[in-house]
Amino acid sequence: xxxxxxxxxxxxxTSAALALASRGVRVHLRDHDPERARTAAAxxxxxxxxxPGPVDLALVAVPPARITAAVAAAQxxxxxxxxxxxxxxxxxxxxxxxxxxxxxxxxxxTHPMAGSEKSGPLAGSADLFEGRPWVLTPTSxxxxxxxxxxxxxxxxxxxxxVVMDADxxxxxxxxxSHTPQLLSSMVAARLxxxxxxxxxxxxxxxxDVTRIAASDSGMWLDILSAxxxxxxxxxEELAVDLAGTVRALRGLESxxxxxxxxxxxxxxxxxxxxxxxxxxxxxSARVPGKHGQAPAAYETVAVLISDRPGELARIFADAGAVxxxxxxxxxxxxTGRQAGHVQLMVESRAAQPLAAALRERxxxxxxx
Amino acid sequence: xxxxxxxxxxxxxTSAALALASRGVRVHLRDHDPERARTAAAxxxxxxxxxPGPVDLALVAVPPARITAAVAAAQxxxxxxxxxxxxxxxxxxxxxxxxxxxxxxxxxxTHPMAGSEKSGPLAGSADLFEGRPWVLTPTSxxxxxxxxxxxxxxxxxxxxxVVMDADxxxxxxxxxSHTPQLLSSMVAARLxxxxxxxxxxxxxxxxDVTRIAASDSGMWLDILSAxxxxxxxxxEELAVDLAGTVRALRGLESxxxxxxxxxxxxxxxxxxxxxxxxxxxxxSARVPGKHGQAPAAYETVAVLISDRPGELARIFADAGAVxxxxxxxxxxxxTGRQAGHVQLMVESRAAQPLAAALRERxxxxxxx
Numbered sequence: 001x002x003x004x005x006x007x008x009x010x011x012x013x014t015s016a017a018l019a020l021a022s023r024g025v026r027v028h029l030r031d032h033d034p035e036r037a038r039t040a041a042a043x044x045x046x047x048x049x050x051x052p053g054p055v056d057l058a059l060v061a062v063p064p065a066r067i068t069a070a071v072a073a074a075q076x077x078x079x080x081x082x083x084x085x086x087x088x089x090x091x092x093x094x095x096x097x098x099x100x101x102x103x104x105x106x107x108x109x110t111h112p113m114a115g116s117e118k119s120g121p122l123a124g125s126a127d128l129f130e131g132r133p134w135v136l137t138p139t140s141x142x143x144x145x146x147x148x149x150x151x152x153x154x155x156x157x158x159x160x161x162v163v164m165d166a167d168x169x170x171x172x173x174x175x176x177s178h179t180p181q182l183l184s185s186m187v188a189a190r191l192x193x194x195x196x197x198x199x200x201x202x203x204x205x206x207x208d209v210t211r212i213a214a215s216d217s218g219m220w221l222d223i224l225s226a227x228x229x230x231x232x233x234x235x236e237e238l239a240v241d242l243a244g245t246v247r248a249l250r251g252l253e254s255x256x257x258x259x260x261x262x263x264x265x266x267x268x269x270x271x272x273x274x275x276x277x278x279x280x281x282x283x284s285a286r287v288p289g290k291h292g293q294a295p296a297a298y299e300t301v302a303v304l305i306s307d308r309p310g311e312l313a314r315i316f317a318d319a320g321a322v323x324x325x326x327x328x329x330x331x332x333x334x335t336g337r338q339a340g341h342v343q344l345m346v347e348s349r350a351a352q353p354l355a356a357a358l359r360e361r362x363x364x365x366x367x368x
Numbered sequence: 369x370x371x372x373x374x375x376x377x378x379x380x381x382t383s384a385a386l387a388l389a390s391r392g393v394r395v396h397l398r399d400h401d402p403e404r405a406r407t408a409a410a411x412x413x414x415x416x417x418x419x420p421g422p423v424d425l426a427l428v429a430v431p432p433a434r435i436t437a438a439v440a441a442a443q444x445x446x447x448x449x450x451x452x453x454x455x456x457x458x459x460x461x462x463x464x465x466x467x468x469x470x471x472x473x474x475x476x477x478t479h480p481m482a483g484s485e486k487s488g489p490l491a492g493s494a495d496l497f498e499g500r501p502w503v504l505t506p507t508s509x510x511x512x513x514x515x516x517x518x519x520x521x522x523x524x525x526x527x528x529x530v531v532m533d534a535d536x537x538x539x540x541x542x543x544x545s546h547t548p549q550l551l552s553s554m555v556a557a558r559l560x561x562x563x564x565x566x567x568x569x570x571x572x573x574x575x576d577v578t579r580i581a582a583s584d585s586g587m588w589l590d591i592l593s594a595x596x597x598x599x600x601x602x603x604e605e606l607a608v609d610l611a612g613t614v615r616a617l618r619g620l621e622s623x624x625x626x627x628x629x630x631x632x633x634x635x636x637x638x639x640x641x642x643x644x645x646x647x648x649x650x651x652s653a654r655v656p657g658k659h660g661q662a663p664a665a666y667e668t669v670a671v672l673i674s675d676r677p678g679e680l681a682r683i684f685a686d687a688g689a690v691x692x693x694x695x696x697x698x699x700x701x702x703t704g705r706q707a708g709h710v711q712l713m714v715e716s717r718a719a720q721p722l723a724a725a726l727r728e729r730x731x732x733x734x735x736x
Contacts, residue, residue: 113569125734127672133569164565172566180555180574185648186609187551190543190602192651197532198540201481201501202655205580206548210655212573213648221642225620232617234558239610241554242603249600252593274589280553280581283560287570287578304495312697313681313688320681328699329680366493 001025001152003055005079007070008032009040012086012112013061014124017045019157022126028055032062040121054078057149060085064226068096075103082146083107084153088173089226090137090166105143108150109166111135111173112159119219127158134159137166174230181212181220182235188213241276248272298327299351301344302366303358315342315363322357324350341366369393369520371423373447375438376400377408380454380480381429382492385413387525390494396423400430408489422446425517428453432594436464443471450514451475452521456541457594458505458534473511476518477534479503479541480527487587495526502527505534542598549580549588550603556581609644616640666695667719669712670734671726683710683731690725692718709734 002025006017009031017040021027027046031037037048058080060070067085074083083106087093090109097107114132134154138147154161164172188210191199224231251269305311319326328345346354355365370393374385377399385395385408395414399405405416426448428438435453442451451474455461458477465475482500502522506515522529532540556578559567592599619637673679687694696713714722723733 113571127732127734130672132571135569162565162568168563168565172563172569175558175562175566176570176574179558180577182613182644183551183555184573184577184652185645186606186613187548188649188651188655189609189644189647190547190605190651191654192647194543194651194654195536195540197530197536198543199654199656200530201503201540202544203481203500205552206544207655208576208579209548209552210648210652211576213652215649217642217645217649220645221638224617224641225638228617228620232614232621235610235614235617237558238554239607239614241557242607242610245550245554246600246603246607249592249596249603251596253596253600270589270593273592274585276550276557277553277585277588279557279560280578281556281583281585283556283558283562284552284578284581286559286562286567287556287575288568304498308693310688310691310693312694313684316681316684320678323678325676325678326680329697331696364495366495 001056001149001156003051003057004028004046004153005030005051005055005058005074006040006046007058007060007074008062009036009045009121009124010061011115011119011121011123011128013059014040014043014045014121015114015126015128016059016061016086016112016153016157018043018124018126019129020153021046023156025156036121040124043121043124045121045124051079055080057082057084057153059153064089064093064222067093068100068102071097071107072100072102075106081106082143082149084110084150086110086112087226088223089170090135091170092226094137094139094166104139104141106146108142108146109137110150110154111137111169112154112157114159129154129157129159132159133162135162135164135169137164137169139166170227171230171233174227174234178224178227178231179234179238181215182224182231183238184210184213244272245276298345299348301346301351301355301358302341303344304364304366305342312342315344315358318358318361318363319344319354322353324354324357369424369517369524371419371425372396372414372521373398373419373423373426373442374408374414375426375428375442376430377404377413377489377492378429378431379483379487379489379491379496381427382408382411382413382489383482383494383496384427384429384454384480384521384525386411386492386494387497388521389414391524393524404489408492411489411492413489413492419447423448425450425452425521427521432457432461432590435461436468436470439465439475440468440470443474449474450511450517452478452518454478454480455594456591457538458503459538460594462505462507462534472507472509474514476510476514477505478518478522479505479537480522480525482527497522497525497527500527501530503530503532503537505532505537507534538595539598539601542595542602546592546595546599547602547606549583550592550599551606552578552581612640613644666713667716669714669719669723669726670709671712672732672734673710680710683712683726686726686729686731687712687722690721692722692725 004020004025005028006013007030009029017027028051029037029040029046029048041048058074062070064087067087071083088111112129112134114129136150151161248269251265324346326344330343372388372393373396374381375398377397389395396419397405397408397414397416409416426442430438432455435455439451456479480497480502482497504518519529616637619633692714694712698711727733
């Protein structure tokens with residue numbers, strides 16, 4: 001790939017343009033707001049001059065509602081050999097493109113699994129896609145050359161290509177992205193009118209579950225509106241679990257613990273509860289951790305720190321001094337105090353040496 | 369408080385005993401398994417000798433199902449001036465204690481909001497409760513001396529006392545702890561039988577939402593079984609949101625986007641979706657961040673790191689060198705690559721100087 005045209009210089013378009021430009025591709029930038037294209041150009045993402053002739057690849061990175069029109073217009077003007085979009089939902093889009101007479105041989109629907117809370121060209125970054133899955137949804141009529149140009153794009157952005165059927169993609173993101181988002185919102189929504197005292201009891205668990213509920217509502221409304229069927233399917237499955245759990249809890253509530261005749265009912269309710277907890281454990285074990293692997297069994301070394309600047313630096317320096325690689329880290333802040341625990345996740349064989357080294361250097365450890 | 373008896377030397381009992389012993393209280397340790405009491409004693413949590421006479425405070429830290437019997441027996445033997453338990457559910461327990469003729473004047477139900485994935489005396493730590501809320505549920509008949517002894521216990525454990533009505537406590541933990549746990553399990557359960565390709569698309573969002581689904585099912589079954597009513601109440605509220613969301617999604621699905629006559633239906637469905645997203649944002653803003661405050665608006669500085677040992681040490685040393693306090697940190701591992709981003713959360717005014725200092729020292733930053 002020697003030339004590319006990026007249509008839409010928001011976060012995704014600008015990031016891809018920066019990656020392509022940094023790897024020697026001549027990138028042309030276009031946006032409905034010329035100021036944004038100029039900004040992206042000023043960041044080094046390419047030029048906002050019009051391309052002199054058809055480019056190798058046109059990357060359409062406009063909001064969902066405008067993708068069809070943008071692809072159709074670009075194909076009509078014969079701007080490129082291949083047309084690729086980056087919308088987060090793929091099935092309905094394909095039908096819409098067909099309805100608008102787009103050429104399915106030169107178009108390929110893709111979805112990079114990357115983003116940021118920020119948007120616009122200034123949020124762009126050449127390494128936004130680094131190591132992230134980038135879904136490609138070729139069909140039987142997609143030109144091989146077009147698929148290869150898209151694979152080159154993914155490779156130049158240092159992402160990991162994943163080929164999927166468009167509808168399978170939509171079902172997958174409903175499962176791993178759209179459903180968690182909605183359930184995070186629904187758990188958080190319960191706090192909207194909760195007593196202040198109850199809210200004080202929040203711990204790390206609810207903090208993790210509700211983190212993404214703080215995301216931009218407008219963006220999520222667009223995403224969910226574009227994928228209603230698959231999301232509703234997953235939510236309906238979840239509603240069955242939810243109803244079964246409520247039923248089990250009500251059963252436990254109404255049965256006096258001492259009533260021997262009710263032991264059967266009690267046992268059934270407990271079984272329903274443990275079943276959902278068990279399936280949750282099995283499912284959570286499948287969530288990839290780092291490097292796309294199943295979460296490794298790291299050991300945690302928990303260290304008490306004060307809130308003074310430099311405490312984290314000291315701790316990581318001390319860990320580094322004994323050659324231990326910290327695989328993950330979590331800071332757990334104590335409520336109401338200027339202190340907290342740092343949990344250092346390390347490989348099992350490194351936990352004991354690390355704990356010993358930190359103790360020797362005067363750190364207070366929590367045994368976990 | 370000069371003397372205490374800890375009945376049950378698991379994680380919580382041993383941790384409280386370690387804290388009391390380290391602050392000069394003479395602690396006696398007792399467990400149904402004498403080996404566990406001996407282990408706790410060996411850790412410095414006190415002595416497993418029987419107390420020569422009544423102690424100031426008996427801390428009952430046995431599993432939920434055995435609390436009533438343990439409190440009743442201790443009161444019968446006149447072991448202490450005050451009796452305190454640490455069970456995670458308080459309302460039903462009180463009724464059960466009354467039914468067993470326990471003395472309500474010398475008993476106080478409490479619940480320290482602290483724990484660990486590990487259990488047993490070896491997991492104990494004097495600072496387990498440091499800065500954590502510790503709920504006390506006195507009634508109108510609780511002796512003031514008993515309340516004051518419990519407050520002294522909380523203070524010696526460096527926890528933050530929160531006084532609540534027993535039933536209000538149970539509703540609060542249903543909301544902020546038991547419901548998030550179950551919903552995390554239900555979202556994770558959807559992955560149990562998902563295609564491997566779908567699972568590959570998991571990102572940080574679902575990782576956070578499903579983290580606690582990996583918790584011990586047996587412990588959670590006990591907790592949920594002890595608080596069925598309040599948990600079912602919250603889940604039923606959530607089920608209303610869930611049903612409304614499914615209805616809205618099905619509405620969006622059945623209506624062709626181009627059908628003008630359906631715009632009203634479309635608008636109503638979108639409204640229902642944005643409403644749940646909006647309430648989720650409001651609720652999530654109430655979750656206390658560090659130091660029990662609402663989450664501060666930190667800025668994120670994202671740095672690309674390799675997986676070599678010492679990378680984190682270097683980064684924190686470089687941050688410390690410019691006097692910036694890192695408020696929180698998150699390591700985002702890229703799928704399929706030996707690298708990731710470290711997101712350093714710092715106060716707004718520190719973000720620019722930190723970014724500049726890190727760039728100067730050769731770090732690759734993602735602009736966020």
